[in-house]
Each structure stands twice: as C-alpha cells, then as structure tokens.
Amino acid sequence: PAPRTVLLTGAAGGLGTLMRELLPAYGYELRLLDLRPVEGAPNAITADLADKAALREAVRGVDAIIHLAGISLEAPFEKILKANIEGTYNLYEAAREEGVDRIAFASSNHAVGFTPHPEGEAPFDASALIPIDTPRRPDTFYGLSKSFGEDLAQLYWDRHGLETVSVRIGSCFAEPSSVRMLSVWMSPADGARLFHAALTAENVGHTVVYGSSANTRLWWDLSTARALGYDPQDDSEPYAEKLIAEQGELDPENVAHAYLGGHFVNDPPIWPY
Ligand code: NAI
Ligand code: 15L
Numbered sequence: 001p002a003p004r005t006v007l008l009t010g011a012a013g014g015l016g017t018l019m020r021e022l023l024p025a026y027g028y029e030l031r032l033l034d035l036r037p038v039e040g041a042p043n044a045i046t047a048d049l050a051d052k053a054a055l056r057e058a059v060r061g062v063d064a065i066i067h068l069a070g071i072s073l074e075a076p077f078e079k080i081l082k083a084n085i086e087g088t089y090n091l092y093e094a095a096r097e098e099g100v101d102r103i104a105f106a107s108s109n110h111a112v113g114f115t116p117h118p119e120g121e122a123p124f125d126a127s128a129l130i131p132i133d134t135p136r137r138p139d140t141f142y143g144l145s146k147s148f149g150e151d152l153a154q155l156y157w158d159r160h161g162l163e164t165v166s167v168r169i170g171s172c173f174a175e176p177s178s179v180r181m182l183s184v185w186m187s188p189a190d191g192a193r194l195f196h197a198a199l200t201a202e203n204v205g206h207t208v209v210y211g212s213s214a215n216t217r218l219w220w221d222l223s224t225a226r227a228l229g230y231d232p233q234d235d236s237e238p239y240a241e242k243l244i245a246e247q248g249e250l251d252p253e254n255v256a257h258a259y260l261g262g263h264f265v266n267d268p269p270i271w272p273y
Pocket of ligand 1: 009010011012013014015016033034035036047048049050067068069070071072073082083087106107108109168169170171172173
C-alpha cells in the first residue's frame with residue numbers, strides 16, 4: 001500500500017516549507033521535525049538529529065520518511081560531520097529499529113559537483129548528459145556528506161532491506177535565480193511530484209536520481225527518476241532571456257561556471273552556526 005504517514009525532517013527549511021505545503025494534496029499526513037520551531041505548525045517536533053531518543057520516537061509508526069534536515073551549504077567539517085553524517089546515520093538507525101520501509105533522502109548535485117557540465121548549445125544530446133552512475137566528485141565537505149548519505153542508504157538496503165531513493169536535487173526554489181539554475185532548477189511542484197514518485201514506486205531498493213524539472217538546458221539524465229513514475233511538468237526556459245541578459249552566459253574559463261556544482265566548487269564555509 002502507498003505510504004500515508006510520512007515524517008518530514010527539515011520541515012522549517014526552505015524546501016521543507018515548500019513540501020509541507022504541496023505534499024498533503026497527494027494524500028500524505030505529514031509529521032514534521034526540525035531543530036527550529038516550524039512556523040504555523042505547533043505540533044511539529046523540535047529535535048536535533050543528534051538526539052537518538054527523539055528520532056526513535058519521531059519515526060515510530062510512520063510509513064516513510066522524507067529526510068531533508070541538515071546543513072544545506074558548505075560549512076566547517078566538524079559541523080557537517082555532526083549534522084549531516086552522524087545525523088543521517090542516527091535517522092537511519094532509528095528507522096531500522098522502528099521498521100520503517102522507505103526513505104527519500106535529499107542528496108544533492110554537490111555529491112558530483114566537480115563533474116564538468118556539457119558545453120555548447122542546449123538542448124544537449126542524451127549521450128552528452130551526465131549519467132547517474134558518473135563517479136562521485138563532491139565539491140565541498142557538504143557534497144561529501146551527501147555522498148556518504150547515498151552510501152549509507154545503499155548499506156541499509158543491502159544489509160537491512162530498508163529502501164531509499166536518493167534524490168540529487170539541483171536547485172529547488174520558487175524560481176531559478178542564476179544562469180546555472182536554468183540547467184538544474186526543480187520547480188517546487190516538480191519537487192513534490194518527484195518525492196511522491198520516490199515514496200510510491202515499487203521495489204526501489206536503493207535508487208539514485210537527479211532532481212530537476214524537464215529543463216531545455218538540462219545537464220543530466222533524468223531516466224532513473226522517470227523510471228519511478230516521475231513526469232516533470234516544468235521547464236526553466238521562460239526565465240532564460242532575463243537571467244542571461246542580467247548575468248551573461250556561463251563562461252567555461254571561470255571555475256565557478258565550469259562544473260555542475262557552480263560556485264560551490266570554490267565557496268568558503270559560510271554556514272552561520
Ligand atoms: P535549509 O537550510 O533551508 O533547511 C534545512 C533545515 O534542516 C533547517 O530548517 C534546519 O533547521 C534543519 N536542520 C539543520 N541541522 C539540523 C539538525 N542537526 N537537526 C534537525 N534539523 C536540522 O535547506 P533546504 O534548502 O530546505 O534543503 C533541504 C535539504 O535538501 C537539505 O538536506 C539540503 O542539503 C538538500 N538540498 C536542497 C537543495 C535545494 O535546492 N533547496 C538542493 C540540493 C539539496
Ligand atoms: C544545494 O545543495 C543547496 O542546499 C541549495 O541551497 C542550492 O544551493 C543548491 O544546492 C544548488 O546547487 O543550487
């Protein structure tokens with residue numbers, strides 16, 4: 001049966017806020033969790049991913065988990081270690097102990113951020129698109145933590161039969177705000193479609209997918225996402241003219257433009273806490 005009760009971690013964040021608005025229309029009852037209070041949701045669980053007892057209680061009785069909580073940008077290694085690496089481990093352990101069957105894990109394009117993107121005229125040939133099994137090339141400690149999360153998911157599938165769809169999200173915001181995002185943008189509505197597919201497709205084992213809309217300037221292969229039943233409806237192209245007029249085309253000589261991960265490849269740690 002399709003999952004009904006779903007724990008959404010990171011519910012106070014940008015993507016969490018979008019998803020808790022959009023996912024109930026698919027019939028889910030969301031249980032919310034975040035380190036911070038979730039605006040407008042007095043019943044949300046306020047807990048740190050470091051708190052194993054709180055996680056155990058939070059996952060008890062849910063059919064599935066959408067795991068968004070964590071540090072979402074580059075940060076000092078120790079912070080990433082605690083929130084994203086140990087935190088994701090703690091969540092998987094809680095899920096295993098409580099018998100949860102399925103997790104949708106918010107991985108990131110930054111797990112493969114040092115992969116050069118296709119150059120030239122879009123739309124790119126299928127053979128030029130970045131395949132899902134491209135070697136991992138994290139562009140940050142942050143991206144490294146997502147790479148770890150994908151491997152953790154594989155381990156929990158192989159050893160414990162806990163299924164995961166790891167979604168290497170591009171940029172999920174209301175609108176694309178950079179020329180790079182024209183290639184990796186995922187509209188919030190497509191984000192909800194993809195998480196719904198990740199929770200309802202059968203026999204996913206551990207499946208890795210890229211998460212974006214059907215952008216004209218797509219850099220990567222969406223076929224593993226489509227195989228889950230994901231049918232993206234949006235395209236960033238209507239934003240292209242304005243963004244290119246404001247920012248210019250991507251310059252392959254500029255290191256912050258040359259790779260999939262964009263400016264992350266040379267961003268310093270900027271997370272404020
Ligand atoms: P965000 O930074 O707005 O939200 C993350 C949330 O996690 C925050 O509300 C924060 O309080 C919570 N959190 C952080 N550490 C925690 C801890 N130790 N325990 C409990 N909660 C904790 O990030 P955003 O944009 O909403 O992203 C959500 C997830 O999706 C993140 O895992 C991010 O890495 C991933 N992602 C997002 C993308 C996007 O375009 N928004 C792109 C690729 C990945
Ligand atoms: C991410 O992984 C970040 O969490 C998000 O804030 C965006 O910066 C996104 O990648 C991106 O690559 O645009």
